[in-house]
Amino acid sequence: xxxxxxxxxxxxxxxxxxxxxxxxxxxxxxxxxxxxxxxxxxxxxxxxxxxxxxxxxxxxxxxxxxxxxxxxxxxxxxxxxxxxxxxxxxxxxxxxxxxxxxxxxxxxxxxxxxxxxxxxxxxxxxxxxxxxxxxxxxxxxxxxxxxxxxxxxxxxxxxxxxxxxxxxxxxxxxxxxxxxxxxxxxxxxxxxxxxxxxxxxxxxxxxxxxxxxxxxxxxxxxxxxxxxxxxxxxxxxxxxxxxxxxxxxxxxxxxxxxxxxxxxxxxxxxxxxx
Numbered sequence: 059x060x061x062x063x064x065x066x067x068x069x070x071x072x073x074x075x076x077x078x079x080x081x082x083x084x085x086x087x088x089x090x091x092x093x094x095x096x097x098x099x100x101x102x103x104x105x106x107x108x109x110x111x112x113x114x115x116x117x118x119x120x121x122x123x124x125x126x127x128x129x130x131x132x133x134x135x136x137x138x139x140x141x142x143x144x145x146x147x148x149x150x151x152x153x154x155x156x157x158x159x160x161x162x163x164x165x166x167x168x169x170x171x172x173x174x175x176x177x178x179x180x181x182x183x184x185x186x187x188x189x190x191x192x193x194x195x196x197x198x199x200x201x202x203x204x205x206x207x208x209x210x211x212x213x214x215x216x217x218x219x220x221x222x223x224x225x226x227x228x229x230x231x232x233x234x235x236x237x238x239x240x241x242x243x244x245x246x247x248x249x250x251x252x253x254x255x256x257x258x259x260x261x262x263x264x265x266x267x268x269x270x271x272x273x274x275x276x277x278x279x280x281x282x283x284x285x286x287x288x289x290x291x292x293x294x295x296x297x298x299x300x301x302x303x304x305x306x307x308x309x310x311x312x313x314x315x316x317x318x319x320x321x322x323x324x325x326x327x328x329x330x331x332x
Contacts, residue, residue, distance in 0.1 A: 059130060060077075060080075061128075061181075062127070063125055063126070063127055064128065066090055066118070066126060068237075069119065069238075070119050071116065071118045073115060073117070074115050074128065075112070076109050076112060076115055077111065077112075078130040079111050079131050079157035080131065081106055081128075081198065082094075082106060082128050083106045083127045083165065083173045084125070085174065089103075089234035090102070090118060090119050091117070091118045091235040091236075092109075092116065093116040094115045094160045095109065095113040097161065097162075101126070105163065105164065105231070106163050106164075107162050108157060108162075108163060108202070110157065111158070113160060127177055129176070131157065135196060136154075139196050139203070143200055148200070152206075152207070153206075156202075156206040161206075163202065163205045163209075164216060166201070169205075172194050172197045172198055172201065176194040176198065179191050222265070225251055226250070228251060229246055229249065229252075232246060232250065233272065237273075238277065238300065240300075274300075274310070277300055278315075280299070282311075286322050292320060295319070308320075
């Protein structure tokens with residue numbers, strides 16, 4: 059199994075041609091927009107993506123410091139999973155058919171744990187072919203197989219990060235993937251698969267705010283990160299966060315964090331003279 063870890067920051071993009079079918083998973087609690095084989099999807103705490111062989115995987119980051127794991131499934135590990143778990147109904151023809159189409163899958167607790175552990179073994183420990191990595195590789199493929207099988211049987215499993223109703227989860231995923239882009243309530247409701255009134259009511263009931271409130275709050279959170287990074291002025295960050303008037307941005311920032319945005323700039327360490 060191959061392992062690639064791609065860094066895609068806010069406003070950045072990356073693309074790679076798949077030499078083998080792959081599972082795409084974010085490492086942090088972040089969100090990226092991914093496109094593969096004609097499918098455009100959000101990969102985040104609730105969903106991972108299967109990218110078929112020979113497809114071009116494109117990633118676009120919407121939040122800082124996204125790290126995306128791309129796990130390529132070779133014939134050796136696919137064959138070993140079929141051999142070892144054939145008694146449980148694992149079939150190579152079905153596995154190949156499922157891996158040949160781009161599709162999102164729920165990010166279950168087990169997917170989360172084994173992918174993180176595998177990335178740790180490969181990245182932090184530098185292990186590429188030991189008992190631990192071989193076990194984890196087979197478990198990842200096996201879990202993908204049974205996620206597809208359960209879906210085809212009409213028994214979709216819940217994702218690890220699903221906290222809210224499906225429309226709210228879909229709306230949040232869309233907001234996170236398009237944090238600094240304009241989007242009206244009608245478009246957001248369409249993406250969430252609900253009417254505007256239903257989505258508004260669901261947000262108020264489950265998050266105690268409107269979708270617009272949630273969006274503005276998340277932009278302010280990201281604005282604070284940008285200010286602390288020191289790469290842009292307060293005026294530039296304000297514009298990036300959707301505030302044409304820096305005074306309005308400063309007032310919203312003060313209300314959210316209890317201090318003006320200039321305070322975050324002063325947190326930056328000063329450079330010593332040589």
